[in-house]
Amino acid sequence: MKVSLITITFNSERTLEDTIQSVIAQDYPNIEYIIIDGKSKDGTMAIVDKYRSHISKVVCEPDRGLYDAMNKGWMHATGDIVGYINSDDFLACNDAVSAVVRAFQQDPSLDAVHADLYYVDAVDTNRIVRYWKTTDYQTGAFSKGWHPAHPTFYARRECYERLGGFRLDLPLSADFKLMLRFIEVNKLKTQHLDKVLVRMRIGGATSRNVMSILHGIIQCRHSFKVNGVKAPLYYPMLRLLPKLKQFIRK
Numbered sequence: 630m631k632v633s634l635i636t637i638t639f640n641s642e643r644t645l646e647d648t649i650q651s652v653i654a655q656d657y658p659n660i661e662y663i664i665i666d667g668k669s670k671d672g673t674m675a676i677v678d679k680y681r682s683h684i685s686k687v688v689c690e691p692d693r694g695l696y697d698a699m700n701k702g703w704m705h706a707t708g709d710i711v712g713y714i715n716s717d718d719f720l721a722c723n724d725a726v727s728a729v730v731r732a733f734q735q736d737p738s739l740d741a742v743h744a745d746l747y748y749v750d751a752v753d754t755n756r757i758v759r760y761w762k763t764t765d766y767q768t769g770a771f772s773k774g775w776h777p778a779h780p781t782f783y784a785r786r787e788c789y790e791r792l793g794g795f796r797l798d799l800p801l802s803a804d805f806k807l808m809l810r811f812i813e814v815n816k817l818k819t820q821h822l823d824k825v826l827v828r829m830r831i832g833g834a835t836s837r838n839v840m841s842i843l844h845g846i847i848q849c850r851h852s853f854k855v856n857g858v859k860a861p862l863y864y865p866m867l868r869l870l871p872k873l874k875q876f877i878r879k
Contacts (some may be wrong), residue, residue: 630731631659633708633786637698639667641716642676644830647754649680649718657726661685661708665698696795696803703789709733711785718829719754721747729783732820740817741784743777744826751830758831765821771813772853772860779804780827784867788817799852806852814856 636648652662664677666689677687686705703711710733714720732742748759761778770776780806792815795803797866811817853860 630710630729630733631714632657632710632726632783633659633663633703633866634705634726635662635663635665635699635702635706635711635713636716637665637667637695637702637713638669638673638677638716639698640669640673642669642672644717645673645676647719648714648716649676649683652714653680653683654723655720655726656723657730658875659662660726661706662686663702663705665702666690667692667698679712679748681844681877693797694800696797696800699803700794703794706786707761708786710783711786711789713780714827715780715829717832718780718827719750721825721828725824728822728824728826732822733785736820737810739820740788741782741819742822743783743819744781744822744824745786746778746781746829747825748831749828751832754828754830763821766812766819769813772807772858777808777812777819777821778827780829781822782808784817785813802852804855809852809858810856813858825831 631747634652635646641648652660662684663686664684666673666687667678668689668691674689677684681687688701688705689742692701699713702713710725710729712729720726723838728744728815731744733739743763745763746761747757750756750758763777764775766775792811795807797803799806812819858863
């Protein structure tokens, strides 16, 4: 079973090497590693070139933002399973991909899996700032504030081909909308892996502070509307409270 692992880069020279090294260190042998760069102006591509022998495919061209690049990623993928590892994140353990593959092998009817995530300090990546602990999906869970951590979300490539990719008009929540559409609307079969797969540096567009989280939640409400899913008026509170708990659960 081939896994396509995709990293999106743009001026990522400060953190990208950690990301690449975490992919190289994986003990699963059949990984197609794809890097989609938005025509970086710093030393990003020099780092990519340094590890070129470990990278299956590199695309370097202007794009229309993160989710446009993510769409390019899955369209270039040839693996059975597609996952993303951001250029300022890294895989938390050497058997992360093996754990994902094992779940699909044990249950061939699975469409997707997701797991847990550590938010870590941007400089001291050993210091855990937030712990995103999730659970298995239950019907209606999205409207109650639940959703997987997208950097831990791996789905069959066939799902992207059949259901489409990321919307470009939701710059803070297109990943949420995609998972809502895949899991809640189209009823893909998913499984939670009780394992931390990713360490994410704090400071991204949707994680840097409470206000950025609130802006993301507002866009998530729009995601419910366009997907025809009802969410209660107090959904922002349902979504915010679990995220606030992540700051104290370490």
